[in-house]
Amino acid sequence: MGDVLAIILKRLALGVVTLLVISVLIFSAVEMLPGDVAEAVLGQSATPENVAAMREKLGLDQPAPVRYLSWLSGAVTGDFGVSLTSDERVAEKIGPRLVSTLFLATYAAVIAVPLAIVLGVLVALLRNTVFDRVANVLTLTSISSPEFFLGYILILYLAVKAPLFPAIASLSKDMSLPELLHRTFLPALTMVLVVTAHMMRMTRAAIINLLASPYIEMARLKGAPAWKVIVRHALPNAWAPIINVVALNLAYLITGVVLVEVVFVYPGIGQLLVDAVSKRDFPVVQAVCLIFAATFILLNLAADIGAILTNPRLRHPK
Amino acid sequence: MAEKPEKSVLLDIKDLRIEGYSDEKWIEIVHGVSLTLRRGEVLGLIGESGAGKSTIGLAAMGYARDGCRISGGSVEFDGMELTTSTEAELRVLRGSRIAYVAQSAAASFNPAHTLIEQHVEAPLHYRMRKRTEAQEDAMELYERLRLPNPQEIGFRYPHQVSGGQLQRAMTAMAMACRPDLIIFDEPTTALDVTTQIEVLAAIRDIVDQFDTAAIYITHDLAVVAQMADKIKVLLKGDEVEESSTIEMLEHPKEEYTRSLWAVRSFKRPQKARPGGDAVPVVSVQHVDAAYGQTKVLDDVSFDIHAGMTVAVVGESGSGKSTTARCITGLLPPTAGKILFNGEELPPSYRNRTKDQLRQAQMIYQMADTALNPKVKIHEIIGRPAQFYSGLSGAALKARVDELLDLIELEPSQYYNRYPPELSGGQKQRIGIARALAADPTFIICDEVTSALDQLVAEGILKLLDKLQRELDLAYMFITHDLATVRAIADEVVVMRRGKVVEQGPKDEMFTPPHHPYTDLLLSSVPEMDPNWLSTVLEERGVDNVGEAANI
DSSP states (O other): OHHHHHHHHHHHHHHHHHHHHHHHHHHHHHHHSSSOHHHHHHGGGOOHHHHHHHHHHHTTTSOHHHHHHHHHHHHHTTOOOBOTTTOOBHHHHHHHHHHHHHHHHHHHHHHHHHHHHHHHHHHHHTTTSHHHHHHHHHHHHHHHSOHHHHHHHHHIIIIIISOOSOSSOOOOTTOOHHHHHHHTHHHHHHHHHHHHHHHHHHHHHHHHHHTTSHHHHHHHHTTOOHHHIIIIIIHHHHHHHHHHHHHHHHHHHHHSOHHHHHHTTOOSHHHHHHHHHHTTOHHHHHHHHHHHHHHHHHHHHHHHHHHHHTOHHHHSOO | OOOOOOOOEEEEEEEEEEEEEETTEEEEEEEEEEEEEETTOEEEEEOOTTSSHHHHHHHTTTOOOTTEEEEEEEEEETTEESTTSOHHHHHHHBTTTEEEEOSOHHHHSOTTSOHHHHHTHHHHHTTSSOHHHHHHHHHHHHHHTTOSSTTTGGGSOGGGSOHHHHHHHHHHHHTTTOOSEEEEESTTTTSOHHHHHHHHHHHHHHHHHHTOEEEEEESOHHHHHHHOSEEEEEETTEEEEEEEHHHHHHOOOSHHHHHHHHGGGOOOOOOOOOSTTOOOSEEEEEEEEEETTEEEEEEEEEEEOTTOEEEEEOOTTSSHHHHHHHHHTSSOOSEEEEEETTEEOOSSGGGSOHHHHHHEEEEOSOHHHHSOTTSOHHHHHHHHHHHHHOOOHHHHHHHHHHHHHHTTOOHHHHTTOOGGGSOHHHHHHHHHHHHHHTOOSEEEEESTTTTSOHHHHHHHHHHHHHHHHHHTOEEEEEESOHHHHHHHOSEEEEEETTEEEEEEEHHHHTSSSOOHHHHHHHHHSOOSOTTHHHHHHHHHOGGGSGGGOOO
């Protein structure tokens, strides 16, 4: 296990370096945006004196590398500065939104991941049958439709025509968990529909890819029934690619939710990002981008570790 | 191999026909083969690749691989007709009454489960034993097959166990439900001779002990002679002949069978080193090499003179191919040097001149993977001619034609073809032409015949010999097949665990007294005599063969 720990630590260190590079990219991208932040913030009251005062207040008169370093040293301790539009701390502004988004992502993931893997195993088992084709067509349809379209369809059928779920996922602090789950069911279902196809098809492909292996033939020649061949002999060797796709989709559940949040008026981080961009609230934009980047890096790291842990050669060295 | 009393018929295959799907139509690949097998009897199925041996072996379990189907005839196992049985009925037989031992145990064990977990799968599935009983039984079988640490070895994963041990564990697994019939599909082909002998001994013992009937599939006559009561020879899906092992060895009836026997007859006269102070083409001097921290070569030294063939022999992992990598500069040695015509070569190929690179070429074991399948033959051969000699246009075409002539392939027929359209032997010839295109003085042949059928391999060896005489080439011939060494080598270098154990002219090396390891290698090569295995085991004792040998 010592080897595995060393590999994990190495990946973790690489992840930190990647995050650092991304922070530079984010900072310079915002830096390169046209227009002056101070003017944008001040809007109509942008007299030259006001602008100069504002620039000084925001520290914009400092050279970019200095500002980057002070932003970075703040970010490391969780201090992303002050929002330009509301004078709130950025961390306080993002915090509850992030929690909401994570809640929705977890909700969708808890349904989508097991569903996708079970479906993937089933279609691999029943490959080239009607069930396989129908499952493929349905999931492909759901992945090829835009999220907002899926969202509106679900609202039409499950909220308007058959009023089972609320169309708007507004939250309040004192809701019980069942009520919360009921309220947010439609956005969660939309996300499930969007991510399931990808994971299911990868599970199917990864399993079918292994079916020509000598050890699968051996399992068949030992009299193992078809489901056992797939579940016991193929699936354990197919985890690495499946885990990778699951991680990518989990990251998407957190970072790709903007449209779904807008459709269902869900107070998540995606909406916050859209607002911040339109209002040029750059500290918020930078912080959200950094959180998204960290999400991707962490989940991919988790996928790598998962792939290592499912590889018997690494788990049980000679 | 004593005469057994007549027992009841276990397996009766009549006029079996099997079709394979290719080019969008079904083509018959087994054309009406019949065989009967009595309880406790061992039948050897022998033939070259494409003879349909494995296909027939699997059909005896009512199984056809994807893209194959049983199209006619009958397979009757203990009174049950398999060709008309449902998949569910067949499944009940597999693993319980008929078991299978595959060629590559390393690929046929599931990497995700321990050996014993895979061993107990069938007994648990058929509810024949409880888990603990099945595990105890597995350990007992491991012990009978003389696996080290039988109590513990089952709890390892396949990658933690050596190839020969895996093959024995797979035989143990086949025995788990005490089947009536086991299909052995080339179980020792992928193993070194020293490992093969202990697996053969183990398989023969256990088949005897449980009086299990077996079909033993192989292309190696000497091996099947040790194992089988009777032998059936196949050629391209047809039966050539069948008779008892002794009869088959002493009085083969058909011409084809005799040609299989005669295959090891090619031999060329041995050359001696040029006298005086002739400078060797290649001189490996005190070379050490390592992969990472693991030292794989230790003080390796030998010379190769112009026009001579030096065979480097040893088991897998002995450092033969690593030495080749050092000579070609792919793996810079950590110590020692390589001289070429008396001149020291830079350790890494990156620092060698084009002319130094041109002089040493390589031919690989797997022509299939060594040739780009999407590139035409004339480009494969023409590319090095262009690169090293700067030929182009008509001169290049003339050179490619000349090379194709040299390897005895008609230029007009092969010039524009792709590798997948060629047979294994033809591909290997293209590999040779590619090496010759650079106009080298030295060629490394890395197991060039071990993936080929014996008759085809013989053709390649003859070609290499002809080229050596015409072009005065020096060969470093890496192989684990001592029959090939006997046929073509002038000098022999024996390697073991990264060290040169013994070296010298071939006639001396093959005449006693040997180094104990050379002796072990030589005596492990199966001979046509059906009593060979018993004799060797008697001489050495069952516990002193192969990996366990004390030398």
